[in-house]
Each structure stands twice: as structure tokens, then as C-alpha cells.
Amino acid sequence: MTLSKVNTVDTFTLQLVFLLSTSIIFGTPSVVPDSWLVGIVAFFPACLLIVIYSTMLALQEDRGLYPMLEKAWGKVIGKGFVLIYSTYFLYIAARNIRDMIELIMSTLLRMTPVPLLTTMFVLLIAYTVLGGLHAIARFASLILWLILFMLLTLAILLMFSSSIILEQMLPFLSKGMWPVVKSAFSFSIWFPYGEIIVFLVFQPQLGGAKGFRKITLYAFLSTCIILSLTDLIQIWTLGLEDKKYSVFALLDAARLINIANIITRMDAIIALIIIFGTLLKCTVFLLACTEGVARVFNREAKDFAFPLAVVAGAFSILVTRNSAEHVTEGLKYVIYTLHIPLQLLVPLLTLLLIRIRYRKGATT
């Protein structure tokens, strides 16, 4: 059976919204004062990931990640890797759900019980997964315009309410360029750019190696520009110190909007952007997870959508005990124990194995 392909524009919007969604909540990690520069610096090494992933795809005739792992590592170890990647995607989905629940609990629905919110959200995610990649991609096109329109509105309203003070971004590079470069390599390459590995799973339905290279490059570039701009807006409105200690910096920036005491409390708009974005990101991760589990257990992916979504919801409650641990775990331990091995080391080893096992002329 041949799968119909998602068109280029939809693929681009899907990747862009995917990259923006949770990054907009937390922004670039404020471990250095000039965090807006970190995103720009991280863009260049992140392009190396595109090269690795597209080379993998080109060598294996645009097969998805899972068949590629099985082809390179053999049936048994390959299936083990498929399960590891599925668990990784499920875990990241759970973390994203937690991010959103934390935000909703602190801004919109303070009295609503967490399990109720989580259950409702994961059922929505599972329902979206049933729609398949085409439906998700069309949904992304809709969300992207909403996100861009709302961010533009936010910037204009902040300007009119005299909250933007350009001097707040000074002192510029007070500790030199090295901390910025270090932060880019330690955090920003892996989150959000490295998470694009999930799209390797869907390559039979997307553009293949050639399309992946081009579309992902444009998506990375757009993400870099938008994230840097939102970081700048946060710094201009909150200042370097306040941004550093703010958990949801963009939300706090939106709270400052006040035009003649009529247009106020615009943080709900930001919360909406984040909810839509997180919904899409979790859907993509859960879809990838269901495809992996379905491959290992020889069932249809949609059979796993609802149960795995509920498991992701339960994991989102178990994943950390409080938000401080959540942030520390995400910034420090998840990067070194999960992101770097699964986004860089395993793909590199797989690429190497494919090169050795299927040299030029040998049949794949």
C-alpha cells in the first residue's frame, strides 16, 4: 500500500509549530544573560543534525526511523531500539503535558484537580492521534497563523503600553561570548532542535531525504528567528534579572500589557497559544510512540492511541514531584542521559552501521 504524502507547506508548518510550542513557554533557558543570542548560535550546529538525519534517510531509501534501526542493528536489537525510542517519545510527551498542566494550574484553572485536567487533555491528544499525520499537519497550518498573529498582537500591544524598554537588554555580552556558545551546545541544540528526530518516524509520509533537508532547514531558521524575537521581547519588557527568575517569562511579559486600563490581562492569549502548541507536540510524540509499539507488537497504531495517551497522562503526574525538580531534571539530566544519546549517538552509530553493512553496490 502506498501512503499519500503530506504536502510541503503542511510539513513545514507542522515542524515549525512542533519546534515552537513548548520552547515558547520557557523560552531559551536563562542560564546566561544574553539568552536571545543562544538560539541564534545554536542554529548552526543544529544544522549538523539535519545532515546526519537526511544522510540516514538517503542511504535507506527514505524508510522511517524504525525500519532503519531494524535494518542496521538486526531484528532483535533493532526492535529493542524501537522500544527504547518509543519510551523516549512517550516520556517527552509526558513532560510536555506536565509543562502545560503547570502553566494552566498557575494561570487559568487554579482550583481544578490535576488528574481531571490531565485526563481531559490526554483524551483530546488521543483523539487527534486517531486523525493521522495528514489531519495533524492541516491542524498545524491553522495553529501557526494563530501563533504568529497572537505574537504580533502581543508585541504591538506591549509597544503601545510603553512596556518595551530597549535599554533592558544591556549590558550586552557582559561575560563574553563563551557562556553563550557553551549554553547553545549544552541546551538549545537538543531542545528544541534535536527533538526533530521524531519526524524521521514519519518520513514515508513526508518528503523523504531531499524534502526533509530543505523543509527542516527552513523550519529551524524560522524557529531561530521567532524564538530570538520572543526572547528579546521578554528581555525588553521584564529585564535580564526578572526574566532569569521567571518560570513563564512570555506570560509575565503579556501581563504587563495595559492600554488605558481597558486592554489588560492578555496572558490568556499566550496560554491559548501554548495549549494549542503543546497539544500538537504531544500528538506528534504520541503518534511516533504508537507507531513504534505497533511495529513491535504487530498491531495497528491506532489501537494503542487511547491507552498510551492515558499512560502518558499518568506519567505526566509521576514524572516529577514539583516544578523545581521538573526544570532541573529537564535542563540537566534529561539532556545528558536521553537527548544526546538518542538524538546524536544512536543515529550516528546507525549511520555508521548502515554504511558498513550496505556498502555501495550491496542490496539494502
Added chain:
Amino acid sequence: MIILGILVMMVLGILLMAMLDVLVFQQPFFTVLVQLLPVYPDTSTIYMIIGAFVIAAWVNFKMTDRLKKKYGSKSKNQGGEKRDTKQS
């Protein structure tokens, strides 16, 4: 197989979270695992996990089709027959 799949994913997920908690809290694996398991005081996750297995069992044993066969198909056919007679 769906129930088995969910069980495997859940075990792997809990092991992964426990491993990360070992790194964060610098405590022995079993201490972290026991603290992670959703037994007490917040029991809501237990209900969610049971819910996941119930849904998995529902899909695995094709309960919708079975119930449709037992209760739903008769009335549907009757409706179809009525519509057919009207059309003719």
C-alpha cells in the same frame, strides 16, 4: 497483544523515570522506585493506569464489535430495511 504492549511501555517508562530520579536525588534505585510508584498518598494515577488497561482490554477483545453484533446490528438492519422499502 495490546495489553502486553501497554504493560511493556509502562514498565519501561517507570524504569526510565526511576533512573532519572536516581540521578536527581542521589538515592538508591529501590528507594526511588518505591517513592515513584503511585500507591499513596495520591492514588489518582492508579485509576488512570487502570483506565489505560481497561481501554487496552476493550480494544484487544474487540468489545465494540461484539456489543454491536449482540445489540446494535439488529436495529440498524431494520432501519435499513425500512429505508429500502420506502425507496422502492
